[in-house]
Amino acid sequence: MNRREFLMVSTAATLAATTRFASAATRLDMYTSSDANISDFFSNIIKPAFESANSGTELNVVIARPQAALDAVVQRALAALSAKADPQLDFIEQYDPLLPAGGIDAGLWTDFSKAGLKNYGTLNKLAIQTPYGLPYRGSQVLLAYDTTKLAKDKVPKTFADLVAWIKANPGQFIYNRPDKGGSGNNFVNRVVHEVSGRDPSKFKVDNFDQATADDVLGKAWAVLNDLAPSLYDKGAYTAGNTASLQLLAQGAVTMIPAWSDQALQAIAKGVLPETTGLVQLTDLALCGDFSKAVIPTNAAHRDDALKLADFLLSQEMQTAIIEKLGGFPAVDWSSLPKDLHDKYADVIPSSIPTFPQGKWTTAVQDGWYRNVAPNISRT
Amino acid sequence: MISAPRSRVGGGGLSGLLLVALPVLLLLWLVLWPVLQAFVGTLYFPGKGFSAASYVYFFSDAYSLRNLWLTLWVTALTSILRVAAAMPIALYLRFRTGSIAALVQSLALFPLFVPSVLVAYAFIRVLGPNGIVDTLLVAVHLPKLPSPYLQPAGPIIGLVWEGLPLTLLLLLSGLGRVSTASVEAARDLGAGGVTIFTRIILPRIQSSIIVALAFNVLGLFSAFTLPYLLGPASPEMMGPYMQRTFSDNADPLNATTQAVITFAFCAAFGLIYVRAIAKGRKGLR
Numbered sequence: 001m002n003r004r005e006f007l008m009v010s011t012a013a014t015l016a017a018t019t020r021f022a023s024a025a026t027r028l029d030m031y032t033s034s035d036a037n038i039s040d041f042f043s044n045i046i047k048p049a050f051e052s053a054n055s056g057t058e059l060n061v062v063i064a065r066p067q068a069a070l071d072a073v074v075q076r077a078l079a080a081l082s083a084k085a086d087p088q089l090d091f092i093e094q095y096d097p098l099l100p101a102g103g104i105d106a107g108l109w110t111d112f113s114k115a116g117l118k119n120y121g122t123l124n125k126l127a128i129q130t131p132y133g134l135p136y137r138g139s140q141v142l143l144a145y146d147t148t149k150l151a152k153d154k155v156p157k158t159f160a161d162l163v164a165w166i167k168a169n170p171g172q173f174i175y176n177r178p179d180k181g182g183s184g185n186n187f188v189n190r191v192v193h194e195v196s197g198r199d200p201s202k203f204k205v206d207n208f209d210q211a212t213a214d215d216v217l218g219k220a221w222a223v224l225n226d227l228a229p230s231l232y233d234k235g236a237y238t239a240g241n242t243a244s245l246q247l248l249a250q251g252a253v254t255m256i257p258a259w260s261d262q263a264l265q266a267i268a269k270g271v272l273p274e275t276t277g278l279v280q281l282t283d284l285a286l287c288g289d290f291s292k293a294v295i296p297t298n299a300a301h302r303d304d305a306l307k308l309a310d311f312l313l314s315q316e317m318q319t320a321i322i323e324k325l326g327g328f329p330a331v332d333w334s335s336l337p338k339d340l341h342d343k344y345a346d347v348i349p350s351s352i353p354t355f356p357q358g359k360w361t362t363a364v365q366d367g368w369y370r371n372v373a374p375n376i377s378r379t
Numbered sequence: 380m381i382s383a384p385r386s387r388v389g390g391g392g393l394s395g396l397l398l399v400a401l402p403v404l405l406l407l408w409l410v411l412w413p414v415l416q417a418f419v420g421t422l423y424f425p426g427k428g429f430s431a432a433s434y435v436y437f438f439s440d441a442y443s444l445r446n447l448w449l450t451l452w453v454t455a456l457t458s459i460l461r462v463a464a465a466m467p468i469a470l471y472l473r474f475r476t477g478s479i480a481a482l483v484q485s486l487a488l489f490p491l492f493v494p495s496v497l498v499a500y501a502f503i504r505v506l507g508p509n510g511i512v513d514t515l516l517v518a519v520h521l522p523k524l525p526s527p528y529l530q531p532a533g534p535i536i537g538l539v540w541e542g543l544p545l546t547l548l549l550l551l552s553g554l555g556r557v558s559t560a561s562v563e564a565a566r567d568l569g570a571g572g573v574t575i576f577t578r579i580i581l582p583r584i585q586s587s588i589i590v591a592l593a594f595n596v597l598g599l600f601s602a603f604t605l606p607y608l609l610g611p612a613s614p615e616m617m618g619p620y621m622q623r624t625f626s627d628n629a630d631p632l633n634a635t636t637q638a639v640i641t642f643a644f645c646a647a648f649g650l651i652y653v654r655a656i657a658k659g660r661k662g663l664r
Contacts, residue, residue: 066626067626068625068626177612179623179627232508233526233529233530236529236530236611236612237529237611237612238529239607239608239609240608243503243608246503246507247507247508250507250508250509250510251509252507252508252509362627362628362629365627365628366627366628369442369612369613369615369623370442373611373612373613374442374445374613374614
């Protein structure tokens with residue numbers, strides 16, 4: 001065989017091999033814009049389990065951070081729907097099905113209640129807000145604190161107690177900038193709830209109006225500005241969820257708001273010490289949410305995407321969400337082993353208040369930057 | 380006989396143009412075109428006509444102006460600190476050889492290979508509250524230092540360290556033009572260290588200093604990671620502010636306006652850099 005023959009044969013063989021693999025394996029394009037703990041969870045736990053349960057299917061985990069990148073992918077899917085083209089997107093691990101505007105009316109998202117999922121009936125009814133998004137994991141913001149500095153029986157359990165504790169212990173509390181992470185954001189949202197009568201149902205995706213916002217948010221800024229001098233460094237705010245955890249871990253502060261899953265994972269990995277306590281406010285919990293997966297109706301591999309959706313609700317994966325991710329399950333606790341329930345009693349929510357995305361969140365975040373952040377006294 | 384060299388000159392010109400064509404086209408496509416698009420897009424609205432409202436808003440909004448002002452003074456201070464910190468190292472490396480000089484050089488250039496996210500987290504571990512510095516101070520019974528983390532000084536310290544290598548390399552290349560003979564001649568005539576520096580060295584590396592400052596300003600103006608992770612929540616530098624306006628506030632018009640204004644400042648410094656280069660070339664001829 002001379003060189004030219006060798007090249008021709010090897011090229012032909014390569015071509016044959018690639019086309020064979022391409023036809024054998026269905027590649028399911030899954031997108032996520034969540035933090036690294038979630039994308040790692042999909043790459044390292046769900047992908048191998050799903051691929052071994054469904055031979056011939058490859059789960060392609062695409063990380064589309066930040067959120068704006070994922071928004072662009074969804075816009076492409078919507079455009080593909082009207083053009084009847086392949087959206088090159090089969091599954092999004094977490095996306096608000098109310099977006100993009102008009103998406104549901106155009107028929108972009110799959111209605112899970114009619115998709116014939118085997119495990120749909122096991123879902124926690126608290127978690128279902130719309131049939132177009134499939135809740136599969138939950139997380140809630142709670143307060144993480146250092147039990148060596150604050151005894152478990154003295155920890156504040158209501159918002160008023162928390163404010164009193166922060167003022168009595170200046171420099172020992174910090175929350176992150178509301179746009180840089182949900183823990184600080186939901187702490188600010190809890191203040192908004194507090195000044196508006198502790199009724200989360202007052203805030204909806206579609207009921208924003210400037211006059212109410214000016215009134216309610218004005219009161220919230222007053223509460224937060226009142227707290228500012230008693231915060232770490234007389235009013236400093238960390239740049240994200242993990243930066244707050246780091247200050248708690250370094251012993252620089254005693255208490256922070258934190259996501260339940262990130263706090264549990266940090267304790268399990270030793271990033272936070274074993275002496276870290278977790279507590280939820282009892283008068284009204286801090287906000288939390290279930291992550292909702294969505295599937296475009298025009299996905300090229302919609303049937304396989306539905307298989308993945310069903311797989312995520314299986315007992316095996318829901319248990320992994322609790323044990324490996326520190327999240328809480330989207331299925332009812334009754335369909336999971338009893339000993340798990342007892343072990344994680346601390347973080348099992350009795351209620352999960354929410355705060356709407358969209359204009360309310362934008363008003364809270366930008367308003368915070370303009371009204372709360374600059375009021376810092378360095379003297 | 381006479382025409383042959385001429386045609387070679389013409390061919391050389393054409394192939395020279397071809398060589399620069401790719402970068403020039405890329406510059407047109409990836410830099411100048413988006414700039415033009417952003418500039419026009421913030422001023423002209425199809426169907427509504429011209430409006431400079433977003434610029435009027437920016438320059439009448441105290442919050443935006445405070446962010447711009449912070450960006451300007453952080454940029455100015457950091458650039459000057461970088462040159463001030465790199466100058467002694469550059470002088471040392473120019474006039475000393477040996478294994479210690481090699482070690483100093485590799486240490487000074489080390490930040491070039493460290494991503495800024497790592498710099499930020501290392502900074503928090505070392506200079507942050509209860510960090511390594513605090514631990515060492517407590518170990519020898521000294522009081523803890525007030526930490527610069529989340530203070531205006533935080534990003535400045537981080538940015539100075541991060542930008543040191545590039546500044547150092549630019550100054551070293553400038554110092555390469557200072558001949559050892561002229562320094563020795565001045566020393567033989569009895570000039571002291573300060574005189575040699577101000578009368579012999581500084582005039583020779585003037586354009587290098589301007590180039591270093593201009594390069595620093597361009598990089599610092601768009602600094603993102605370190606001000607984001609180490610700085611206070613407010614005022615913000617233009618980089619984080621633009622990102623927040625664009626993605627959190629979903630307000631591309633104002634984000635683009637901020638970008639155009641930022642670009643205008645950078646373009647002014649770019650002009651200074653181009654002038655310095657042109658002057659330096661003339662000086663060589």
